[in-house]
Amino acid sequence: MSQMITAELVDLHLDLAADSKEAAARTLAERMVALGRVTDLDGFLADVAAREAQMPTGLDGGIGIPHCRSAHVTEPTLAFGRSAAGIDFGAPDGPADLIFLIAAPAGADDAHLSILSSLARQLMDDGFTAALRAAATAEAAAALIRGEEAAEPQVEEAPEPAAQSHETQPFRIVAVTSCPTGIAHTYMAAESLERAARAEGVEIAVETQGSSGFTRLAPAVIAAADGVIFAHDVPVRDKERFAGKPTVDVGVKAGVNRPGELIAEVRDKAACGEIAEPGAKPSPVEAAGEPGEGYGTKLRKWLMSGVSYMVPFVAAGGLLIALGFAIGGYKVDKAPSVMDHFLWTDATSWAALLFQIGGLAFSFLVPVLAGYIAYGMADRPGLVPGFVGGAIAVAIKAGFLGGLAAGLIAGAVVMAIQKVRIPAPLRGIMPVVVIPLISSAIVGFLMFLVIGEPIAKLQSALTSWLNGLSGANAIVLGVILGLMMCFDLGGPLNKVAYAFAVGGLADGTDGSFKVMAAVMAAGMVPPLAMALATTVRGRLFTRTERQNGKAAWVLGASFITEGAIPFAAADPLRVIPSAMAGGAVTGALSMAFGCTLRAPHGGIFVVPLIGNAFLYLLAVAAGTAVSAALVILLKGLRKRQPEHEAPALDEERVTVAA
Secondary structure, X not given: OOOOOOHHHEEXXXXXXXXXXXXXXXXXXXXXXXXXXXXXHHHHHHHHHHHHHHOOOEEOOOEEOOEEEEOOEOOOEXXXXXXXXXXXXXXXXXXXXXXXXEEEEOOOOHHHHHHHHHHHHHOOXXXXXXXXXXXXXXXXXXXXHHOOOOOOOOOOOOOOXXXXXXXXOOOEEEEEEEOOOOOOHHHHHHHHHHHHHHHHOOEEEXXXXXXXXXXXXOHHHHHHOOEEEEEEOOOOOOHHHHOOOOEEEEOHHHXXXXXHHHHHHHHHHHHHOOOOOHHHOOOOOOOOOOOXXXXXXXXXXXXXXXXXXXXXXXXXXXXXXXXXXXXXXXHHHHOOOOOOOOOOOOHHHHHHHHHHHHHHHHOOHHHHHHHHHHHHHHOHHHHHHHHHHHHHHHHOOOHHHHHHHHHHHHHHXXXXXXXXXXXXXXXXXXXXXXXXXXXXXXXXXXXXXXOHHHHHHHHHHHHHHHHHOOHHHHHHHHHHHHHHHHHOOOOHHHHHHHHHHHHHHOOOOHHHHHHHHHHHHHHHHHHHHHHHHHHHOHHHOOHHHHHHHHHHHHHHHOOOHHHHHHHHHHOHHHHHHHHHHHHHHHHHHHHHOOOEEOOOOOHHHHHHHEEOHHHHHHHHHHHHHHHHHHHHHHHHHHHOOHHHOOOOOOHHHHHHHO
16 A cells, blocks of 8 residues: 555544544544645545435444545545544444544546555455454555565355356356446455355456446456446446347445355346346436335435436526516517517517527427336436326416326336336337337326326416415415425425425416525525635634635525535534524525525526515625624534534644645
């Protein structure tokens, strides 16, 4: 490991200073700061927390590997801690007693990343981890990790591989591993799969798509393979190379923790003749999730798949409509088709052109929502019945609710068809002809003749309810929408509230315009509040947060709620409640003032399209002030109680240490 780790970066009694993963990361990171390897402690820990939020970094065998790439790291660095009591890093088998904090610069070169990847592979060696547990001094542990002292190999009784005759080739597997950071899990999964394959007498070739790039498997190796394993949490690059083979597609931690099961599963699929089309399937982060997840989790991921693909249509179509209104006035929707009447020198004609293009883009919202909900459930075969069901929902005026139902029904129908055992000669035409034909017919029948009319009546009732909202009812709805927009800052709850508002815009009613106004106003508050707080009381924030605060002004004004995520990742217990309080105030005021909005996006740039624009801006300002005041108050209380925190590391001390 060269000098990535020294004795100063080793703590063999980590449990004396830390009893949680956050405290462990801070304790080890402080050692990096003292050596000048990290320039901003809080900024670096925020990056570590953001990586931890993507997926727990605990591994079976008592190992925790918090890690990240960060602009606050000056050179690739590794700190090691040993905790007799154990610290929970989310591993299935319990707490970790060996903790490795890996810090990579944002622009780390391939050589350094390769060294870090070699550590990840070493962690799969029981002899290496046993030697670390037995190391008596920090110097010995650092030398062992650097490779200057060899660990005594532990000989395991491996199962005898299945006997192979001279005429029979061993089963051949190609695998791809990847993780969000591309430093640790990518290579640990590869090592784990290779060990399991050797024990089973299986030939395996693994392509590690890590941060230092990757070397593609030779086409001949892929062609000769009997099966494919994808252990990944980011999309596999050039996935189409593996099409047409039995495939197991899981998250990267499954590759680390249960490689033997994955090998057995792909062998079973090959024996049954099950062929996949992996080129079109999204990564487990994007798809329905791992086996064993609850239906609530899967349903959320399916719905988010539809909403995520719908948002670009919302942004493009909605802003084009907004520009049309801004240029041509509210009567632009009555303009004749530009195919029949268009004057090149007439601003009204250009406004009508923008409005009509935006209207067509907006007309795809429900079909796209339904199509990609079905896609999230059943992969590419779900697209056709999903889009058909969504189009029917528009035709029968079932609206947004009809699109949700159509997508779920289409996905369920395709999943049911895929479970039917099909003779081998017919498998080739299943995804192209049979599945689209049968599933579209079933979905069309159900939407037209069974559930379409009740959903259309429910949609109409919802629209009438929104139009009739006034007084306390409207304010309560505004509070709820504001809380949802600010709870997870662009996450599932935020997207649900936003999708609800956008889905109502197609109805063109005053109530739906009020909901859209409240949602956008509340979504602007968190980044604006953080920007204001860093301006008013900058000493309560790190240098990095103050820099992020400058960008948050623009992000908040543009209705990009995600601009507050860096602040929430670093201090969620203070930032998120503050943001929710301000969002609730803004949502309530927007509804109480009767503000309306015809555009689904744009922030302050679509103010000319906002009804009661002055009061709308007042609502945003009020919520921003409330959130900023709360976060300043909560952070100030923390600063006045230093005995509960580790010693502060201000910028001057960091500079001297560097």
